[in-house]
Amino acid sequence: MTVRTRFAPSPTGFMHLGGVRTALYAYLFAKQNNGQFILRIEDTDQERYVPGATEVIYDTLRACGLNWDEGPDIGGPVGPYVQSERKATYMPYAKQLIASGHAYYCFCTKEELEARREAVEAAGGTWKYDKHCLHLSQEEIQAKLDAGVPYTIRMNAPTEGETSYHDTVFGDMTFQNSEAMDDMVLIKQDGMPTYNFANVIDDHLMGITHVMRGMEYLSSTPRYNYLYNALGWEIPTYIHLPTVMRDATHKLSKRDGDAFYSDFIDKGYLTEALVNYLALVGWNPGDDREFFTLPELVEAFDVNRLSKSPGIFDVDKLRWFNAEYIRRMSPERYLELATPWFDQVLGGKNIDYRRLAELMQKRTEIFSQVPDMVRFLAELPDYTAELFDNPKMKVTPASAAEALALCGPVLEAVPEGEWNGEVLYDRLNEAIAAAGQKKRPVLWSLAAALAGQQNTPGGATDIACLLGKAETLRRLGVGANRLQNA
């Protein structure tokens, strides 16, 4: 039997990271078993329709390398793969269930339902559909149907007994039917199936062998099994996944602005790092490996090593992964990826990006922090003499003034053609030694004057190179001036 898994998102306009992880696991499991990974769009809730939302799903999955074998865009043997386009296929099964007594027409209006619910809850009870319409006679039903009274079709849930099933991650599950079952709506008034119904029908019709989804479906699974049995279908293998949390008590959510794939990409995170990290929230390879390419994940993934407890999405760890991926990439790729971020603040300036990239690569955790880190090259930040107050470096405004006075002539003497790091460093050191000074405080003072800030990517001579002779001398002058006036 070939393994077939599916990822079945509803098109909300965004790809939630929890969804990306679910898709990833479903993909990995299918591929490691030489099976198929199917993409199905669950858009049965028409009120939630968002234009362009399926493209977001396609783009994200593709960017992550999670290529589907069958789906809305590429088709396949059991299409269509969009539920709204399958509308006509659900009703016959609903009617079959009505004929066999597993379902029935319900003509209750939302208002009636609401009223009865409130009454029950006011009396301290728990509301569950009261099977009101189950007892309608054949004639009454036909009359309402003929009169065009809106209806839904509900599952006729058993009220006694228990239902058990096995879940790959959570083990054996048993529920009392009186608690887990209720007469859920199968077909809505608008003729669309509910998720609960479409999901079962489609998974079966599409030959899904392993259902991988969030653990929030753990307690509704008995109802799906009831449907499978009523239809005489084989129940798929269940692999429920632990939730991805934002912190101990909250799921990753839209409100926090950090739950969507696009949020992270916009901030300059790498897809590879994100996928790699996501794979590790709720799963581990059983050894100390942490870095995986997608093919390596296919190889290493093991559903038996999936965790049962919810995992917190740790942005710090993601940052580290991202920084690590950046450090490991080739200098060429770094330059290519960093260029647009450099351009944001250095566009039009005469800065050697290649050289800057060399300095920045191992200092970049996420690309969005790059502009702030290099902005000083475009424009000297405004500062006061306090900038040179640095006890740790043993630098005071007074000592800095001396240091700049020492460096100035040395730099001035270096010909334009020899303006490079090595020459600058050697000449400066020579002069510092000759003056009986210490290298650290002097060079630090120089760097601070050239950058207008205390911390910089690269040292004084690196900055001088990037700036060029003219700008270096100009900034040196500004520094001397600030110190003099202080």
Add this chain to the structure above:
RNA sequence: GCCUCCGUUGUGUAGUGGCCUAGCACACCGCCCUCUCAAGGCGGCGACACCGGUUCGAAUCCGGUCGGAGGUGCCA
């Protein structure tokens, strides 16, 4: 409320009765390196939720307590 699930350092986890004076990674702290900041090297802090069993022996098995999450929609 009821039902279900989960509970190892701040975070992700390893651990499936003795190899655990609990390992690894991130974060944090310190030292080294160093023309600052990073990167790198070395080291440190820090956990089996609690209580009771079972056992020669429990993070691992059982029971209870507490804590957290999920479900309880004509949302998915």
